[in-house]
Amino acid sequence: MELTFYIAAAVAVLATLMVITRYNMIHALLYLVVSFLAIAIVFFTLGAPFMAALEVIVYAGAIVVLIIFVIMMLNLTYEDVQKEKEWLKPSVWVGPAILSLVLLAELTYIMVAADAPPAAAVVAVDARLVGMALFGPYVLAVQLCGILLMAGIVGAYHLGRQKKKVVHRFLQERSAAA
Incomplete structure:
Protein backbone atom coordinates (compact mmCIF):
# COMPACT_ATOMS: atom_id res chain seq x y z
CA MET A 1 0.00 0.00 0.00
CA GLU A 2 2.90 2.34 0.72
CA LEU A 3 4.37 1.76 -2.75
CA THR A 4 0.98 2.57 -4.28
CA PHE A 5 0.92 5.84 -2.36
CA TYR A 6 4.34 6.90 -3.63
CA ILE A 7 3.61 5.92 -7.23
CA ALA A 8 0.28 7.79 -7.20
CA ALA A 9 1.93 10.83 -5.60
CA ALA A 10 4.65 10.85 -8.27
CA VAL A 11 2.04 10.54 -11.03
CA ALA A 12 0.07 13.42 -9.48
CA VAL A 13 3.13 15.67 -9.38
CA LEU A 14 4.20 14.82 -12.94
CA ALA A 15 0.68 15.22 -14.32
CA THR A 16 0.33 18.58 -12.57
CA LEU A 17 3.61 19.74 -14.11
CA MET A 18 2.27 18.68 -17.50
CA VAL A 19 -0.88 20.73 -16.86
CA ILE A 20 1.20 23.81 -16.24
CA THR A 21 3.50 23.41 -19.24
CA ARG A 22 1.05 22.41 -22.03
CA TYR A 23 0.15 24.94 -24.72
CA ASN A 24 -2.99 23.11 -25.82
CA MET A 25 -5.78 23.65 -23.30
CA ILE A 26 -7.44 20.29 -23.97
CA HIS A 27 -4.17 18.42 -23.41
CA ALA A 28 -3.69 20.32 -20.16
CA LEU A 29 -7.22 19.39 -19.15
CA LEU A 30 -6.55 15.70 -19.79
CA TYR A 31 -3.44 15.86 -17.62
CA LEU A 32 -5.54 17.59 -14.96
CA VAL A 33 -7.92 14.61 -14.96
CA VAL A 34 -4.94 12.26 -14.52
CA SER A 35 -3.72 14.41 -11.64
CA PHE A 36 -7.14 14.32 -9.95
CA LEU A 37 -7.34 10.55 -10.33
CA ALA A 38 -3.87 10.12 -8.85
CA ILE A 39 -4.85 12.29 -5.90
CA ALA A 40 -7.94 10.12 -5.43
CA ILE A 41 -5.66 7.08 -5.20
CA VAL A 42 -3.55 8.93 -2.62
CA PHE A 43 -6.68 9.59 -0.54
CA PHE A 44 -7.71 5.96 -0.84
CA THR A 45 -4.33 4.67 0.32
CA LEU A 46 -4.46 7.03 3.30
CA GLY A 47 -7.71 5.44 4.47
CA ALA A 48 -10.20 7.98 3.14
CA PRO A 49 -12.25 6.16 0.47
CA PHE A 50 -15.06 8.73 0.69
CA MET A 51 -12.66 11.58 -0.09
CA ALA A 52 -11.28 9.51 -2.98
CA ALA A 53 -14.80 9.10 -4.38
CA LEU A 54 -15.48 12.82 -3.94
CA GLU A 55 -12.23 13.61 -5.74
CA VAL A 56 -13.33 11.55 -8.72
CA ILE A 57 -16.95 12.72 -8.78
CA VAL A 58 -16.50 16.41 -7.95
CA TYR A 59 -13.12 17.28 -9.43
CA ALA A 60 -12.44 14.75 -12.19
CA GLY A 61 -16.11 14.88 -13.19
CA ALA A 62 -17.89 18.14 -12.49
CA ILE A 63 -15.03 20.65 -12.34
CA VAL A 64 -13.45 19.35 -15.55
CA VAL A 65 -16.77 19.66 -17.38
CA LEU A 66 -17.07 23.19 -16.00
CA ILE A 67 -13.58 24.04 -17.29
CA ILE A 68 -14.51 22.67 -20.73
CA PHE A 69 -17.52 25.00 -20.84
CA VAL A 70 -15.35 27.96 -19.83
CA ILE A 71 -12.82 27.12 -22.57
CA MET A 72 -15.64 26.97 -25.12
CA MET A 73 -17.07 30.30 -23.91
CA LEU A 74 -13.72 32.11 -24.10
CA ASN A 75 -13.05 30.98 -27.69
CA LEU A 76 -9.31 31.62 -27.51
CA THR A 77 -7.64 32.93 -30.65
CA TYR A 78 -4.13 32.42 -32.01
CA GLU A 79 -3.01 35.72 -30.45
CA ASP A 80 -4.19 34.57 -27.02
CA VAL A 81 -2.18 31.35 -27.35
CA GLN A 82 0.92 33.37 -28.26
CA LYS A 83 0.47 35.53 -25.15
CA GLU A 84 0.24 32.40 -23.02
CA LYS A 85 3.49 31.11 -24.54
CA GLU A 86 5.18 34.31 -23.39
CA TRP A 87 4.06 33.57 -19.82
CA LEU A 88 6.08 30.34 -19.84
CA LYS A 89 9.41 32.12 -20.29
CA PRO A 90 11.85 31.45 -17.43
CA SER A 91 11.83 35.08 -16.32
CA VAL A 92 8.15 34.74 -15.45
CA TRP A 93 8.19 31.45 -13.53
CA VAL A 94 11.54 31.63 -11.69
CA GLY A 95 10.04 33.43 -8.68
CA PRO A 96 7.14 31.03 -8.15
CA ALA A 97 9.49 28.08 -8.74
CA ILE A 98 11.83 29.29 -5.99
CA LEU A 99 8.91 29.72 -3.58
CA SER A 100 7.65 26.24 -4.46
CA LEU A 101 11.11 24.78 -3.80
CA VAL A 102 11.15 26.47 -0.39
CA LEU A 103 7.77 24.90 0.41
CA LEU A 104 9.00 21.52 -0.83
CA ALA A 105 12.09 21.79 1.37
CA GLU A 106 9.89 22.61 4.38
CA LEU A 107 7.61 19.67 3.62
CA THR A 108 10.57 17.32 3.24
CA TYR A 109 12.03 18.52 6.54
CA ILE A 110 8.71 17.99 8.32
CA MET A 111 8.32 14.49 6.89
CA VAL A 112 11.88 13.46 7.75
CA ALA A 113 11.98 15.08 11.20
CA ALA A 114 8.57 13.86 12.36
CA ASP A 115 8.08 10.32 13.53
CA ALA A 116 5.62 8.24 11.56
CA PRO A 117 2.31 7.73 13.40
CA PRO A 118 1.61 4.19 14.51
CA ALA A 119 -0.60 2.14 12.22
CA ALA A 120 -3.33 2.00 14.87
CA ALA A 121 -3.67 5.81 14.76
CA VAL A 122 -4.87 5.76 11.12
CA VAL A 123 -8.63 5.30 10.88
CA ALA A 124 -11.04 5.42 7.97
CA VAL A 125 -13.16 8.55 7.68
CA ASP A 126 -16.90 7.95 7.84
Missing part, protein backbone atom coordinates in the same frame (compact mmCIF):
# COMPACT_ATOMS: atom_id res chain seq x y z
CA ALA A 127 -18.86 9.58 4.99
CA ARG A 128 -21.73 10.47 7.30
CA LEU A 129 -19.43 12.45 9.60
CA VAL A 130 -17.93 14.34 6.67
CA GLY A 131 -21.39 15.26 5.41
CA MET A 132 -22.51 16.37 8.87
CA ALA A 133 -19.39 18.53 9.20
CA LEU A 134 -19.74 20.09 5.75
CA PHE A 135 -23.40 20.93 6.13
CA GLY A 136 -23.25 21.59 9.85
CA PRO A 137 -20.66 24.02 11.18
CA TYR A 138 -18.99 24.51 7.76
CA VAL A 139 -22.08 25.19 5.68
CA LEU A 140 -21.07 28.84 5.24
CA ALA A 141 -17.67 27.81 3.84
CA VAL A 142 -19.34 25.39 1.40
CA GLN A 143 -21.71 28.13 0.21
CA LEU A 144 -18.86 30.64 -0.15
CA CYS A 145 -16.90 28.16 -2.29
CA GLY A 146 -19.91 27.78 -4.55
CA ILE A 147 -20.29 31.55 -4.87
CA LEU A 148 -16.58 31.91 -5.64
CA LEU A 149 -16.77 29.31 -8.42
CA MET A 150 -19.83 31.02 -9.89
CA ALA A 151 -18.11 34.42 -9.75
CA GLY A 152 -15.16 32.98 -11.68
CA ILE A 153 -17.44 31.62 -14.38
CA VAL A 154 -19.35 34.89 -14.69
CA GLY A 155 -16.08 36.84 -14.84
CA ALA A 156 -14.64 34.59 -17.54
CA TYR A 157 -17.85 34.89 -19.56
CA HIS A 158 -17.84 38.67 -19.15
CA LEU A 159 -14.22 38.98 -20.27
CA GLY A 160 -14.80 36.73 -23.26
CA ARG A 161 -17.94 38.61 -24.23
CA GLN A 162 -16.25 42.03 -23.96
CA LYS A 163 -13.61 40.98 -26.49
CA LYS A 164 -16.35 40.00 -28.95
CA LYS A 165 -18.08 43.36 -28.45
CA VAL A 166 -14.86 45.27 -29.20
CA VAL A 167 -14.22 43.23 -32.36
CA HIS A 168 -17.85 43.64 -33.45
CA ARG A 169 -17.72 47.42 -32.83
CA PHE A 170 -14.45 47.64 -34.81
CA LEU A 171 -15.99 45.80 -37.74
CA GLN A 172 -19.06 48.08 -37.67
CA GLU A 173 -16.92 51.22 -37.66
CA ARG A 174 -14.80 49.85 -40.47
CA SER A 175 -17.83 49.02 -42.62
CA ALA A 176 -19.38 52.44 -41.89
CA ALA A 177 -16.17 54.20 -42.94
CA ALA A 178 -16.08 52.28 -46.25
Whole structure:
Protein backbone atom coordinates (compact mmCIF):
# COMPACT_ATOMS: atom_id res chain seq x y z
CA MET A 1 0.00 0.00 0.00
CA GLU A 2 2.90 2.34 0.72
CA LEU A 3 4.37 1.76 -2.75
CA THR A 4 0.98 2.57 -4.28
CA PHE A 5 0.92 5.84 -2.36
CA TYR A 6 4.34 6.90 -3.63
CA ILE A 7 3.61 5.92 -7.23
CA ALA A 8 0.28 7.79 -7.20
CA ALA A 9 1.93 10.83 -5.60
CA ALA A 10 4.65 10.85 -8.27
CA VAL A 11 2.04 10.54 -11.03
CA ALA A 12 0.07 13.42 -9.48
CA VAL A 13 3.13 15.67 -9.38
CA LEU A 14 4.20 14.82 -12.94
CA ALA A 15 0.68 15.22 -14.32
CA THR A 16 0.33 18.58 -12.57
CA LEU A 17 3.61 19.74 -14.11
CA MET A 18 2.27 18.68 -17.50
CA VAL A 19 -0.88 20.73 -16.86
CA ILE A 20 1.20 23.81 -16.24
CA THR A 21 3.50 23.41 -19.24
CA ARG A 22 1.05 22.41 -22.03
CA TYR A 23 0.15 24.94 -24.72
CA ASN A 24 -2.99 23.11 -25.82
CA MET A 25 -5.78 23.65 -23.30
CA ILE A 26 -7.44 20.29 -23.97
CA HIS A 27 -4.17 18.42 -23.41
CA ALA A 28 -3.69 20.32 -20.16
CA LEU A 29 -7.22 19.39 -19.15
CA LEU A 30 -6.55 15.70 -19.79
CA TYR A 31 -3.44 15.86 -17.62
CA LEU A 32 -5.54 17.59 -14.96
CA VAL A 33 -7.92 14.61 -14.96
CA VAL A 34 -4.94 12.26 -14.52
CA SER A 35 -3.72 14.41 -11.64
CA PHE A 36 -7.14 14.32 -9.95
CA LEU A 37 -7.34 10.55 -10.33
CA ALA A 38 -3.87 10.12 -8.85
CA ILE A 39 -4.85 12.29 -5.90
CA ALA A 40 -7.94 10.12 -5.43
CA ILE A 41 -5.66 7.08 -5.20
CA VAL A 42 -3.55 8.93 -2.62
CA PHE A 43 -6.68 9.59 -0.54
CA PHE A 44 -7.71 5.96 -0.84
CA THR A 45 -4.33 4.67 0.32
CA LEU A 46 -4.46 7.03 3.30
CA GLY A 47 -7.71 5.44 4.47
CA ALA A 48 -10.20 7.98 3.14
CA PRO A 49 -12.25 6.16 0.47
CA PHE A 50 -15.06 8.73 0.69
CA MET A 51 -12.66 11.58 -0.09
CA ALA A 52 -11.28 9.51 -2.98
CA ALA A 53 -14.80 9.10 -4.38
CA LEU A 54 -15.48 12.82 -3.94
CA GLU A 55 -12.23 13.61 -5.74
CA VAL A 56 -13.33 11.55 -8.72
CA ILE A 57 -16.95 12.72 -8.78
CA VAL A 58 -16.50 16.41 -7.95
CA TYR A 59 -13.12 17.28 -9.43
CA ALA A 60 -12.44 14.75 -12.19
CA GLY A 61 -16.11 14.88 -13.19
CA ALA A 62 -17.89 18.14 -12.49
CA ILE A 63 -15.03 20.65 -12.34
CA VAL A 64 -13.45 19.35 -15.55
CA VAL A 65 -16.77 19.66 -17.38
CA LEU A 66 -17.07 23.19 -16.00
CA ILE A 67 -13.58 24.04 -17.29
CA ILE A 68 -14.51 22.67 -20.73
CA PHE A 69 -17.52 25.00 -20.84
CA VAL A 70 -15.35 27.96 -19.83
CA ILE A 71 -12.82 27.12 -22.57
CA MET A 72 -15.64 26.97 -25.12
CA MET A 73 -17.07 30.30 -23.91
CA LEU A 74 -13.72 32.11 -24.10
CA ASN A 75 -13.05 30.98 -27.69
CA LEU A 76 -9.31 31.62 -27.51
CA THR A 77 -7.64 32.93 -30.65
CA TYR A 78 -4.13 32.42 -32.01
CA GLU A 79 -3.01 35.72 -30.45
CA ASP A 80 -4.19 34.57 -27.02
CA VAL A 81 -2.18 31.35 -27.35
CA GLN A 82 0.92 33.37 -28.26
CA LYS A 83 0.47 35.53 -25.15
CA GLU A 84 0.24 32.40 -23.02
CA LYS A 85 3.49 31.11 -24.54
CA GLU A 86 5.18 34.31 -23.39
CA TRP A 87 4.06 33.57 -19.82
CA LEU A 88 6.08 30.34 -19.84
CA LYS A 89 9.41 32.12 -20.29
CA PRO A 90 11.85 31.45 -17.43
CA SER A 91 11.83 35.08 -16.32
CA VAL A 92 8.15 34.74 -15.45
CA TRP A 93 8.19 31.45 -13.53
CA VAL A 94 11.54 31.63 -11.69
CA GLY A 95 10.04 33.43 -8.68
CA PRO A 96 7.14 31.03 -8.15
CA ALA A 97 9.49 28.08 -8.74
CA ILE A 98 11.83 29.29 -5.99
CA LEU A 99 8.91 29.72 -3.58
CA SER A 100 7.65 26.24 -4.46
CA LEU A 101 11.11 24.78 -3.80
CA VAL A 102 11.15 26.47 -0.39
CA LEU A 103 7.77 24.90 0.41
CA LEU A 104 9.00 21.52 -0.83
CA ALA A 105 12.09 21.79 1.37
CA GLU A 106 9.89 22.61 4.38
CA LEU A 107 7.61 19.67 3.62
CA THR A 108 10.57 17.32 3.24
CA TYR A 109 12.03 18.52 6.54
CA ILE A 110 8.71 17.99 8.32
CA MET A 111 8.32 14.49 6.89
CA VAL A 112 11.88 13.46 7.75
CA ALA A 113 11.98 15.08 11.20
CA ALA A 114 8.57 13.86 12.36
CA ASP A 115 8.08 10.32 13.53
CA ALA A 116 5.62 8.24 11.56
CA PRO A 117 2.31 7.73 13.40
CA PRO A 118 1.61 4.19 14.51
CA ALA A 119 -0.60 2.14 12.22
CA ALA A 120 -3.33 2.00 14.87
CA ALA A 121 -3.67 5.81 14.76
CA VAL A 122 -4.87 5.76 11.12
CA VAL A 123 -8.63 5.30 10.88
CA ALA A 124 -11.04 5.42 7.97
CA VAL A 125 -13.16 8.55 7.68
CA ASP A 126 -16.90 7.95 7.84
CA ALA A 127 -18.86 9.58 4.99
CA ARG A 128 -21.73 10.47 7.30
CA LEU A 129 -19.43 12.45 9.60
CA VAL A 130 -17.93 14.34 6.67
CA GLY A 131 -21.39 15.26 5.41
CA MET A 132 -22.51 16.37 8.87
CA ALA A 133 -19.39 18.53 9.20
CA LEU A 134 -19.74 20.09 5.75
CA PHE A 135 -23.40 20.93 6.13
CA GLY A 136 -23.25 21.59 9.85
CA PRO A 137 -20.66 24.02 11.18
CA TYR A 138 -18.99 24.51 7.76
CA VAL A 139 -22.08 25.19 5.68
CA LEU A 140 -21.07 28.84 5.24
CA ALA A 141 -17.67 27.81 3.84
CA VAL A 142 -19.34 25.39 1.40
CA GLN A 143 -21.71 28.13 0.21
CA LEU A 144 -18.86 30.64 -0.15
CA CYS A 145 -16.90 28.16 -2.29
CA GLY A 146 -19.91 27.78 -4.55
CA ILE A 147 -20.29 31.55 -4.87
CA LEU A 148 -16.58 31.91 -5.64
CA LEU A 149 -16.77 29.31 -8.42
CA MET A 150 -19.83 31.02 -9.89
CA ALA A 151 -18.11 34.42 -9.75
CA GLY A 152 -15.16 32.98 -11.68
CA ILE A 153 -17.44 31.62 -14.38
CA VAL A 154 -19.35 34.89 -14.69
CA GLY A 155 -16.08 36.84 -14.84
CA ALA A 156 -14.64 34.59 -17.54
CA TYR A 157 -17.85 34.89 -19.56
CA HIS A 158 -17.84 38.67 -19.15
CA LEU A 159 -14.22 38.98 -20.27
CA GLY A 160 -14.80 36.73 -23.26
CA ARG A 161 -17.94 38.61 -24.23
CA GLN A 162 -16.25 42.03 -23.96
CA LYS A 163 -13.61 40.98 -26.49
CA LYS A 164 -16.35 40.00 -28.95
CA LYS A 165 -18.08 43.36 -28.45
CA VAL A 166 -14.86 45.27 -29.20
CA VAL A 167 -14.22 43.23 -32.36
CA HIS A 168 -17.85 43.64 -33.45
CA ARG A 169 -17.72 47.42 -32.83
CA PHE A 170 -14.45 47.64 -34.81
CA LEU A 171 -15.99 45.80 -37.74
CA GLN A 172 -19.06 48.08 -37.67
CA GLU A 173 -16.92 51.22 -37.66
CA ARG A 174 -14.80 49.85 -40.47
CA SER A 175 -17.83 49.02 -42.62
CA ALA A 176 -19.38 52.44 -41.89
CA ALA A 177 -16.17 54.20 -42.94
CA ALA A 178 -16.08 52.28 -46.25
